[in-house]
Amino acid sequence: METVKRRRKLFLEGPIVRALVTLAIPIVLGNVLQAGYQLTDAFWVGRLGASAVAAVSVSFPVTFLVIAMGSGLAIAGATLAAQYMGAGRQDMVDHVTAQTMVMVAITSAVLGALGYGLSPYLLTLLGVASDVYAGALGFMRVSFVGIIFVFMYAMFQALMRAIGQTKLPLYIVSGTVVLNFILDPLFIFGWGPTPGLGVMGAALATLVTQALAALIGMGIFLRGRHDIRLRWRALVPDPPYIRRAFLLGFPASVELSTRGLGLIVMSFLVASFGTLTLAAYGVGSTILQVVTIPAMGLSMAVSTLVGQNIGAGNVARASRIALLGTLYGFGVLSLAGIVAYIFAPLFVAFFIPHDRDVIAEGASFIRIMCLAWGGIGIQLCIVSVFRASGNMLIAMVIALVSQWMIQFPMAYVLSEHTSLQAHGLWWSFPVTNI
Numbered sequence: 230m231e232t233v234k235r236r237r238k239l240f241l242e243g244p245i246v247r248a249l250v251t252l253a254i255p256i257v258l259g260n261v262l263q264a265g266y267q268l269t270d271a272f273w274v275g276r277l278g279a280s281a282v283a284a285v286s287v288s289f290p291v292t293f294l295v296i297a298m299g300s301g302l303a304i305a306g307a308t309l310a311a312q313y314m315g316a317g318r319q320d321m322v323d324h325v326t327a328q329t330m331v332m333v334a335i336t337s338a339v340l341g342a343l344g345y346g347l348s349p350y351l352l353t354l355l356g357v358a359s360d361v362y363a364g365a366l367g368f369m370r371v372s373f374v375g376i377i378f379v380f381m382y383a384m385f386q387a388l389m390r391a392i393g394q395t396k397l398p399l400y401i402v403s404g405t406v407v408l409n410f411i412l413d414p415l416f417i418f419g420w421g422p423t424p425g426l427g428v429m430g431a432a433l434a435t436l437v438t439q440a441l442a443a444l445i446g447m448g449i450f451l452r453g454r455h456d457i458r459l460r461w462r463a464l465v466p467d468p469p470y471i472r473r474a475f476l477l478g479f480p481a482s483v484e485l486s487t488r489g490l491g492l493i494v495m496s497f498l499v500a501s502f503g504t505l506t507l508a509a510y511g512v513g514s515t516i517l518q519v520v521t522i523p524a525m526g527l528s529m530a531v532s533t534l535v536g537q538n539i540g541a542g543n544v545a546r547a548s549r550i551a552l553l554g555t556l557y558g559f560g561v562l563s564l565a566g567i568v569a570y571i572f573a574p575l576f577v578a579f580f581i582p583h584d585r586d587v588i589a590e591g592a593s594f595i596r597i598m599c600l601a602w603g604g605i606g607i608q609l610c611i612v613s614v615f616r617a618s619g620n621m622l623i624a625m626v627i628a629l630v631s632q633w634m635i636q637f638p639m640a641y642v643l644s645e646h647t648s649l650q651a652h653g654l655w656w657s658f659p660v661t662n663i
Contacts, residue, residue, distance in 0.1 A: 236393050240534055241315065241541050245550055249530050249557070255395035257526030259386070262402040264519050269406070270431040271515050273413045275580045277427060279508040279587055282580070284364030284428045286511025287500065290493045291351050292372045294486060295344045296379060299336040301482025301621075302329060303384045305474040308619055310391040311533055315540025319456075326388050326450060327463035328470050330381070337380035344373035355497055358504055367429030375436030378443040385446030390533055392456050401445050405438040412437060480621035484612075484628040491632040495654070498640055502651045509590035510654075512580045516595060517602075520565040524558045524606040528613040531555075535617035551614040558606030566602035569595055590651070597655040604662035636661040 239248050274281045306329030313321040348369045357365055386398045412434035419425030426433060450459035499510045531554035538547040569576065577591035608627065615624045636657045643653025 237314075237537075240393055240537050241543060241546075245534075245546070245553055248534055249527070249550070249554060252390075252393060252395055252530035252533055253527050255399045256390060256529050257523050259395070259399040259402050260522045260526050261519075262399070262406045264522055268515070268519065269410050269413050270435065271512070271580050273417050274428055274431050275512075275582075277417070279504055279581065279584055280358075280360045281364055281428050282511050282587075283358070283361045283504050283507040284368055285431065286507055286514070287352070287355060287357055287361065287496050288365045288369040288372065289511075289514075290496050291348075291355075291369060292344070292376065294490055294493060295340045295373070295376065296383075297485030297488060298482055299333065299340055299380060300383070300485050301478030301480070302332045302336060302474060303380070303387045303478075304481040304485075304616055304621075305329075305478030306333075306384065307387040307391040307532075308477065308536055308616060309474070310388050311536030311617065312540030312619075314392045315537030315543075317541075322392060322456075323458050323460070324463060324467070324470070326457050327459055328467055328474065329384060329388065330447075330450075330459070331464055331466060332471060332474065333380050333384045334377065337377040341373045341376040344376065345370050348373065355493070356500055358500075361504065361507075364428035367427070368432045371429055371432035371436055375432070375439055378436065378440040381443035382439055382446055385443070385450070388457065390529055391536065393533055393537070394456055397449065398446075401442050405442045408441070409434050409438040477619060477621060480625040481616065484621070484625040487625070487628045487632060491637070494637055495640065498637075498644060498654055499651075502644075502654075505586055505590060506651045506654075508581065508584075508587045509577075509594055512577050512587065512591045513594040513598075515580065516569065516576050517598070520569060520599075520602065521562065521605055521609070523561045523565070524609050527554055527558050527561065527606075528609040531610050532613035532617040535614050539618055547614075547618075551610070554614075555607055555610040558610040559603045560606070562606030563603035566599040569599040569602075573599070593652065594655045597652065598658035598662070601659035601662040608662075631661055 239251065270285060271282070274285055306325050310322050310325045310329075313319075313325065348366055352362055352365055352369070389395065389398050413431055414420075415423055416426050416430030416434045417428075418430075447459075450457055496507070496510070499507050531550060534550045534554075535547045538544070538550065573592040573595040574588055576595065577588045581587045581591075608631075612624045612627060615621065639660060640654045640657035643649050643656055644651060645653075647653055649656065
């Protein structure tokens with residue numbers, strides 16, 4: 230209890246920079262380790278060749294879209310939990326947690342089943358090459374089977390961040406990433422009596438470790454020793470809360486789904502240029518996800534602090550947190566862009582060490598987009614502020630405008646109607662970010 234009081238005092242009254250750092254460092258470290266899932270998959274799958282990398286690249290946007298469709302409920306729960314924590318309403322924090330868990334479990338089960346059944350049609354719609362199709366289908370279907378665990382653990386992380394408890398998720402992720410690193414080569418290549426499953430093995434390793442993380446998270450909630458206590462009777466659906474969470478979370482789901490659908494549209498455009506370009510895009514996108522981790526961690530810290538201070542009635546302090554966090558986000562991503570520009574070929578070669586064509590094309594993709602990464606840092610922090618204040622509509626509009634009115638028309642025109650060809654796709658990224 231004394232720890233909770235000290236943390237609450239820091240978040241609502243203490244130095245803003247110290248509060249941001251206290252929250253952001255465990256989140257960033259946790260996100261780095263979380264990215265270890267994708268990095269480990271990319272590292273081992275890259276040893277199977279460009280077709281295998283392309284299979285993962287084309288599958289990820291589809292599964293991301295389905296996850297995004299249900300993530301608005303978790304965002305709504307985290308927003309309300311942060312505001313109730315700031316207001317000192319522990320009873321409502323517990324209630325929000327229970328209701329969010331029920332909604333997320335039902336939503337993820339439905340979306341996972343739909344995704345599994347529709348996987349072949351989605352890949353056909355994307356026009357995936359024959360040498361990529363089998364691996365992509367296996368990877369995608371296993372991913373959809375495990376999507377309920379991804380949802381449940383993401384919900385656990387979001388709610389723990391909302392109340393300012395960021396270290397415990399870091400410990401859980403640390404263990405599961407190590408396990409994933411062991412299981413990946415075992416399931417991909419096989420060993421002894423265990424058969425090698427190729428690309429599908431990478432998805433299976435992630436399924437096992439995410440299931441373990443989700444079960445640990447639910448156990449922590451049920452035991453109630455870390456600021457949130459989940460009681461079985463609280464799992465009975467509460468229609469007024471569900472309606473409120475739906476109205477709050479729907480724009481967030483639309484926003485995230487727009488981004489997820491955008492990844493599919495971009496994959497569709499990239500796939501039209503062949504396996505080489507798709508593999509380069511896959512590696513470049515993975516690197517982009519890694520370097521944005523610090524800004525994502527910072528934006529999550531900003532969201533928690535803004536939400537709790539709004540709940541406590543400290544709107545002026547929430548505004549100062551928003552401004553300071555955005556400036557830091559711009560600086561961190563700009564610095565990351567400079568580093569990426571210098572070492573682009575080495576970064577690509579880490580994933581696909583023996584394919585010079587993919588290394589050259591991937592490095593070109595990175596160098597074209599990386600110097601505008603500061604714009605991503607700004608957007609992540611600003612959008613997190615809107616979400617924390619409950620204003621999901623503006624965040625949704627930003628996503629719709631930036632992707633559907635700027636990036637995709639530009640990517641299509643530059644790649645299909647100019648001499649830039651595939652490089653026209655790459656140039657749509659920095660322009661949109663700016």
